[in-house]
Amino acid sequence: MQEKPPNGANSEVEDGTRLTRVRKVTVDGERAGQRIDNFLRSELPGVPKSRVYRLLRRGEVRVNGGRVRAEYKLSDGDVVRIPPARIRVEGAPPSDKMASNILDHVLYEDKRLLVLNKPTGIAVHGGSGISHGVIELLRHARPDIKDLALVHRIDRETSGCLVLTKRRSALRELHERFREGKVEKNYLALVIGDWQFGEQLIDAPLQVQHRKQGERHVVVSEHGKSAQTLVNLSRTYGIYSLLQCAPATGRTHQIRVHLAHAGHPIAGDDRYGDADANVDAKKFGLPRLFLHAQSIAFMDDGGNDLHFTAPLPDDLERFLSVGIIAERRARKT
Numbered sequence: 001m002q003e004k005p006p007n008g009a010n011s012e013v014e015d016g017t018r019l020t021r022v023r024k025v026t027v028d029g030e031r032a033g034q035r036i037d038n039f040l041r042s043e044l045p046g047v048p049k050s051r052v053y054r055l056l057r058r059g060e061v062r063v064n065g066g067r068v069r070a071e072y073k074l075s076d077g078d079v080v081r082i083p084p085a086r087i088r089v090e091g092a093p094p095s096d097k098m099a100s101n102i103l104d105h106v107l108y109e110d111k112r113l114l115v116l117n118k119p120t121g122i123a124v125h126g127g128s129g130i131s132h133g134v135i136e137l138l139r140h141a142r143p144d145i146k147d148l149a150l151v152h153r154i155d156r157e158t159s160g161c162l163v164l165t166k167r168r169s170a171l172r173e174l175h176e177r178f179r180e181g182k183v184e185k186n187y188l189a190l191v192i193g194d195w196q197f198g199e200q201l202i203d204a205p206l207q208v209q210h211r212k213q214g215e216r217h218v219v220v221s222e223h224g225k226s227a228q229t230l231v232n233l234s235r236t237y238g239i240y241s242l243l244q245c246a247p248a249t250g251r252t253h254q255i256r257v258h259l260a261h262a263g264h265p266i267a268g269d270d271r272y273g274d275a276d277a278n279v280d281a282k283k284f285g286l287p288r289l290f291l292h293a294q295s296i297a298f299m300d301d302g303g304n305d306l307h308f309t310a311p312l313p314d315d316l317e318r319f320l321s322v323g324i325i326a327e328r329r330a331r332k333t
Contacts, residue, residue: 016153018087019086021084023082024080025051026079027080028076030167032074033169034172035070035072035074036056036069036073036301037049037052037092040056052072061083063081075087078202094140102122104142107161112169113165113170113300115163115164115296117162117310117311118158120156121288122156147168147171151165153305157289158232159291160318170301186242186246186296187255188290189243189266189291190316191240191241192240194238194239195233199231202259202261204220206224206254207219207223207225208224216253218257227254228247230247231246232246239327245259255291256269257272259275266290267290268282269291285322290314290316
């Protein structure tokens with residue numbers, strides 16, 4: 001059942017959004033257990049989080065005819081009234097070639113999960129001037145997967161393990177494991193300089209700031225959110241150090257900011273790194289940020305340990321084996 005939009009409201013507009021009608025959606029078993037705020041964010045793409053919470057506070061959203069709080073968890077058969085809202089209109093679909101190429105990077109797939117070795121340069125989702133991210137490409141390439149969803153995110157410049165779910169029940173379970181700290185993530189980062197700290201836990205709170213055009217920039221601040229990264233030396237090259245980084249929390253740009261805070265920014269990091277060192281690294285073949293999500297591990301719904309590993313991409317492997325040697329020789333001459 002659908003109701004008409006407010007009088008005088010146009011459902012289609014020219015700014016890339018449209019005004020939806022009032023809708024009533026019946027919750028099925030796969031979406032049962034999901035928080036109402038998360039449910040609304042999936043039903044109202046592009047609507048700011050603050051707007052979603054305002055709709056809930058004002059009682060414009062109703063479940064079975066009554067008001068609910070943001071933390072309310074949906075049950076099978078619940079009827080949700082979704083008020084009119086201006087949502088993002090989907091743009092042109094990605095090309096078949098782009099969508100097909102992303103399938104070449106699938107590491108693992110079963111009935112509930114899909115694990116990708118995400119290439120560098122591709123965002124996990126569209127938005128902020130990005131037409132298509134991993135999720136849009138996969139949905140186009142695999143229309144048979146109706147509930148494909150991202151479990152977590154990694155930066156556009158970062159390559160490596162990215163986990164998606166094919167069922168909402170699997171998404172809820174993995175989100176719970178992330179909240180409980182039961183997911184092990186390991187990254188490889190090549191940093192500037194000779195790391196002398198051995199194993200070190202970097203415990204520094206992080207705060208997100210916004211620059212012009214909504215660009216996010218993260219700083220270490222006592223007013224920020226708690227963030228911890230365990231760092232181990234894998235190999236030293238003198239002018240560079242290859243580190244294993246295990247983030248205990250999942251803050252925006254966490255590893256990049258923590259390593260820069262420790263005095264060893266990641267090679268190729270244009271946002272938090274050393275500009276002069278980045279020029280030298282690029283000259284000797286480093287094309288981008290040297291940060292790779294090497295592995296991720298967690299238990300499945302049956303209690304079995306799952307562990308996924310993404311091999312180091314050729315461009316980063318080439319810099320380790322050729323580029324660093326060439327740079328060291330150049331410095332000696």
